[in-house]
Amino acid sequence: MSLCYSLRQVMKSGYSLALLRKDIVSGMTVGVVAIPLGMALAIAIGVPPQHGLYTVIVAGFLVALFGGSRFNITGPTAAFVVILLPITEHFGLSGLLIATMMSGMWLALMGMLKLGRVIRFVPYPVTIGFTAGIGFVIAFLQLKDLLGLTLMSSPIHFFDKVFSYVNALPSINYADAVIGLLTIVSFIMCSKVPPHVMALLVATVLAAIINNSSWAMATTIGDKFHYVIDGVFGRGIPQQLPELSLPWQDIELSWGLIYQLLPASIAIALLGAIESLLCAVVADGMTKTRHDSDSELVAQGLGNMIAPLFGAIPATAAIARTATNIRAGGVSPISAMIHAVFVLIAMLILAPVLAYIPMAGLAGLLIMVAWNMSEAPHFVKLIKTAPRRDVIVLLVCFSLTVAFDMVVAVAVGIALAGVLFIQRVLALTAAHSTVPADIEHESMVYHYLEGPLFFAACDKIKQLVDDTPKSAQVIIFDMEKVTAIDISALNAIQEAMDQLSHARILVCNLSSELWLKVQRIGWESLPNVTLCESDAQFTHHLSAIRADNRVSVSTPSPLSM
Numbered sequence: 242m243s244l245c246y247s248l249r250q251v252m253k254s255g256y257s258l259a260l261l262r263k264d265i266v267s268g269m270t271v272g273v274v275a276i277p278l279g280m281a282l283a284i285a286i287g288v289p290p291q292h293g294l295y296t297v298i299v300a301g302f303l304v305a306l307f308g309g310s311r312f313n314i315t316g317p318t319a320a321f322v323v324i325l326l327p328i329t330e331h332f333g334l335s336g337l338l339i340a341t342m343m344s345g346m347w348l349a350l351m352g353m354l355k356l357g358r359v360i361r362f363v364p365y366p367v368t369i370g371f372t373a374g375i376g377f378v379i380a381f382l383q384l385k386d387l388l389g390l391t392l393m394s395s396p397i398h399f400f401d402k403v404f405s406y407v408n409a410l411p412s413i414n415y416a417d418a419v420i421g422l423l424t425i426v427s428f429i430m431c432s433k434v435p436p437h438v439m440a441l442l443v444a445t446v447l448a449a450i451i452n453n454s455s456w457a458m459a460t461t462i463g464d465k466f467h468y469v470i471d472g473v474f475g476r477g478i479p480q481q482l483p484e485l486s487l488p489w490q491d492i493e494l495s496w497g498l499i500y501q502l503l504p505a506s507i508a509i510a511l512l513g514a515i516e517s518l519l520c521a522v523v524a525d526g527m528t529k530t531r532h533d534s535d536s537e538l539v540a541q542g543l544g545n546m547i548a549p550l551f552g553a554i555p556a557t558a559a560i561a562r563t564a565t566n567i568r569a570g571g572v573s574p575i576s577a578m579i580h581a582v583f584v585l586i587a588m589l590i591l592a593p594v595l596a597y598i599p600m601a602g603l604a605g606l607l608i609m610v611a612w613n614m615s616e617a618p619h620f621v622k623l624i625k626t627a628p629r630r631d632v633i634v635l636l637v638c639f640s641l642t643v644a645f646d647m648v649v650a651v652a653v654g655i656a657l658a659g660v661l662f663i664q665r666v667l668a669l670t671a672a673h674s675t676v677p678a679d680i681e682h683e684s685m686v687y688h689y690l691e692g693p694l695f696f697a698a699c700d701k702i703k704q705l706v707d708d709t710p711k712s713a714q715v716i717i718f719d720m721e722k723v724t725a726i727d728i729s730a731l732n733a734i735q736e737a738m739d740q741l742s743h744a745r746i747l748v749c750n751l752s753s754e755l756w757l758k759v760q761r762i763g764w765e766s767l768p769n770v771t772l773c774e775s776d777a778q779f780t781h782h783l784s785a786i787r788a789d790n791r792v793s794v795s796t797p798s799p800l801s802m
Contacts, residue, residue: 271576276588392409
């Protein structure tokens with residue numbers, strides 16, 4: 242892991258003026274897309290739109306500079322909305338910025354501990370389940386601005402929000418509803434230019450026409466958000482650079498507050514890690530390149546620690562914007578830096594114009610973003626075609642994300658997937674007994690152990706004791722087909738040997754790895770147990786038993802049984 246990994250790799254391979262031109266074009270293209278999305282996502286979590294642009298500018302530049310992926314575009318993403326909205330409602334903007342800084346520390350720690358690859362172990366049904374659930378919740382939350390509803394209260398829980406929205410339906414603003422629906426239609430129909438831009442352009446022009454008529458009034462960014470700079474009142478977004486300030490100036494920073502924000506900061510970090518690394522994997526697949534996951538996590542951590550000092554909200558890599566960057570010809574992290582600079586320049590120049598964008602247009606845009614991120618057709622296909630156990634995990638994660646939050650969904654989903662995985666692995670294990678046909682009175686018993694033996698297989702091992710005839714004088718544990726074993730299974734076998742102490746026990750067909758493990762646990766010191774490292778040793782010990790006249794047995798090779 243090292244900082245500036247992707248940038249150094251690009252420079253080592255040779256960076257030319259022609260490649261810079263490609264990065265400039267792609268950076269500007271992504272910047273055009275990032276402006277409306279940055280504002281829409283900030284509004285969706287309950288903060289003024291400029292904070293979304295600050296995130297694109299500061300976090301987008303820093304993560305590209307320090308990161309481990311050549312193509313990732315970092316900024317606010319729709320996946321964060323479900324987590325961040327409750328933080329804003331409880332603690333305000335200052336609490337959200339503090340939580341962002343805390344999440345950055347977690348992300349940096351993950352990278353330094355080289356946990357980048359571990360994040361990829363999240364089961365696929367869990368990822369799809371909570372992603373689809375987040376998309377559903379985001380789309381639902383946009384109905385307020387899409388329809389121009391006036392809510393009597395702002396409940397926190399999803400089902401309470403449903404009742405609140407239903408009760409507010411009589412307050413629908415038909416101008417907002419028309420603009421919102423036409424934004425969605427424009428997004429769907431647009432194919433030649435970025436649909437985000439075309440959809441908002443249509444929405445803004447339509448809002449201007451409606452607001453200059455006597456039919457109705459559509460709510461715009463300028464109507465909802467205001468600012469005061471040096472005593473001067475302004476509408477919409479302030480036309481100035483992000484200012485450096487401490488996030489806790491407007492809130493009392495205490496250990497109690499940090500304790501309250503700790504679960505949320507961990508959730509932000511986990512989701513940010515998953516999103517950024519998943520995005521890097523997708524980018525690698527599109528470009529046949531390789532990223533450094535640990536370097537990317539450290540960069541995401543630095544970005545989320547520093548950006549809140551400039552008013553930025555949580556950021557992570559965005560798959561849609563990264564794909565746009567690649568399709569537009571981006572070749573290095575410099576394109577992501579240019580995209581951040583482009584948004585900064587556009588904000589300084591176009592801030593007064595951005596105030597005329599209708600809220601319903603941004604809501605329609607986010608609904609389409611939520612639809613795309615949820616991968617609804619793929620979600621439905623998985624329900625129809627995936628194994629039943631995976632479908633259960635998928636639906637549980639989706640339902641918990643909607644009803645509670647992503648943290649609960651991921652925790653329960655991974656636990657459930659783990660239990661189902663254990664059941665599948667357990668089906669591959671076997672512990673059964675046979676008595677050779679040429680042995681009288683069941684004086685010799687073979688115990689065959691197969692597959693991965695771990696804690697869940699202990700009952701099968703203990704069952705061997707019950708299946709062993711009391712007349713058995715020689716008991717052979719054949720472990721040729723044991724692929725893996727843990728301490729629980731080793732201990733269960735040793736307990737079985739202790740209960741069978743009336744007989745001579747031979748352990749044969751041990752792999753080199755198993756041989757070391759049983760030596761460490763001390764099987765060699767058991768008085769009635771003999772370890773056979775080879776087939777020849779097994780034959781020798783069996784012959785010795787016959788010479789002692791303890792039992793009349795033949796001396797076959799265990800490999801032939």
